Amino acid sequence: MADTAVHHAHPPGFAHQFEDMEQQRDADSLGMWVFLVTEIMFFGGLFATYIVYRSLYLHAFEIGSRLLKVNFGAVNTAILIGSSLTMALAIHAAQAGKRKTEQVTFLVLTMIQGAIFLFLKFNFEWRADYAEHLIPGFGFIIRQEWGAAGSHVPMFFLFYFFMTGLHALHMIIGFGILIVLTVMANQGRFNADYYAPLEVTGLYWHFVDIVWIFLFPLLYLIGGRYAMSGGH
Amino acid sequence: MSEHVVPVKTYVGIFIALLCLTALTTGIAFVDLGAELNTVVALAIAVAKMLLVILFFMHVKYSPGLTKLVVLAGFFFLAILISLTLADELTRGWTANPGGWSVILPSVRFL
Numbered sequence: 001m002a003d004t005a006v007h008h009a010h011p012p013g014f015a016h017q018f019e020d021m022e023q024q025r026d027a028d029s030l031g032m033w034v035f036l037v038t039e040i041m042f043f044g045g046l047f048a049t050y051i052v053y054r055s056l057y058l059h060a061f062e063i064g065s066r067l068l069k070v071n072f073g074a075v076n077t078a079i080l081i082g083s084s085l086t087m088a089l090a091i092h093a094a095q096a097g098k099r100k101t102e103q104v105t106f107l108v109l110t111m112i113q114g115a116i117f118l119f120l121k122f123n124f125e126w127r128a129d130y131a132e133h134l135i136p137g138f139g140f141i142i143r144q145e146w147g148a149a150g151s152h153v154p155m156f157f158l159f160y161f162f163m164t165g166l167h168a169l170h171m172i173i174g175f176g177i178l179i180v181l182t183v184m185a186n187q188g189r190f191n192a193d194y195y196a197p198l199e200v201t202g203l204y205w206h207f208v209d210i211v212w213i214f215l216f217p218l219l220y221l222i223g224g225r226y227a228m229s230g231g232h
Numbered sequence: 233m234s235e236h237v238v239p240v241k242t243y244v245g246i247f248i249a250l251l252c253l254t255a256l257t258t259g260i261a262f263v264d265l266g267a268e269l270n271t272v273v274a275l276a277i278a279v280a281k282m283l284l285v286i287l288f289f290m291h292v293k294y295s296p297g298l299t300k301l302v303v304l305a306g307f308f309f310l311a312i313l314i315s316l317t318l319a320d321e322l323t324r325g326w327t328a329n330p331g332g333w334s335v336i337l338p339s340v341r342f343l
């Protein structure tokens with residue numbers, strides 16, 4: 001066969017054009033980071049717009065922020081951090097050459113936590129927001145007590161639903177990728193030499209976590225919550 | 233190089249630190265620090281959490297220089313996006329609004 005002259009033997013998952021496994025791993029991560037930079041700019045446009053409108057309608061944004069369910073926001077932050085830990089441990093299991101059951105276990109735990117996050121967000125938070133007439137376009141009611149700033153409160157909620165919605169969409173996409181990874185891990189495709197799909201998905205999952213790490217304080221926390229509980 | 237296996241202990245430590253910072257930032261939101269300090273503290277804690285995630289969970293601390301450069305470039309361009317947007321938005325009040333052609337040329341009539 002002419003093929004054998006060109007193709008020398010290489011381990012499964014190793015692409016021909018790389019010098020060695022390490023070079024391939026570096027290239028994999030680098031490529032994913034270039035994609036994540038475009039994601040930083042993608043979300044960055046929203047964050048920049050949020051900053052501008054918050055500076056324009058500060059009072060309305062503070063009113064809106066205090067209407068969010070901060071307990072759910074905080075619990076969801078913790079859950080997402082937990083899912084990042086299990087994602088990192090799934091990669092670690094492959095790196096350290098552990099059995100495939102360990103990889104699968106951590107991947108499933110990551111998916112479960114992602115699902116809990118989305119369940120809390122959609123089924124409790126957004127449903128409560130709907131009941132309180134806080135969803136623009138779905139029977140939003142401007143309350144008397146908001147005063148002159150009231151007409152701009154829907155602007156805050158547009159940002160809230162669009163930003164958390166876009167974040168949730170990223171999580172749903174990540175969830176789908178995790179399903180594929182779990183199947184691959186269960187087939188024993190990943191080992192200490194080759195685990196690029198795990199590593200690259202981990203980068204994505206952690207990035208989505210970071211987006212939430214900023215959404216949580218920007219949306220839920222910095223609207224002057226002390227004014228509600230304190231004696232102001 | 234990138235084949236650096238981070239020990240499980242490190243991951244768990246980072247996880248606990250992130251949980252503590254989450255509890256801290258949530259708690260501080262209910263304390264009136266005055267003026268804009270609440271916002272500054274909340275964002276400072278968010279940046280600290282982000283650095284922990286990027287450096288350890290995302291392995292950037294153990295990545296080659298090229299990867300680090302790409303990560304920095306991403307945040308550099310984000311900084312340009314936000315600072316130039318604000319440089320426009322926050323300085324619009326510094327000069328008087330031009331009145332338009334009808335003010336500049338009050339005697340010109342277009343029939």
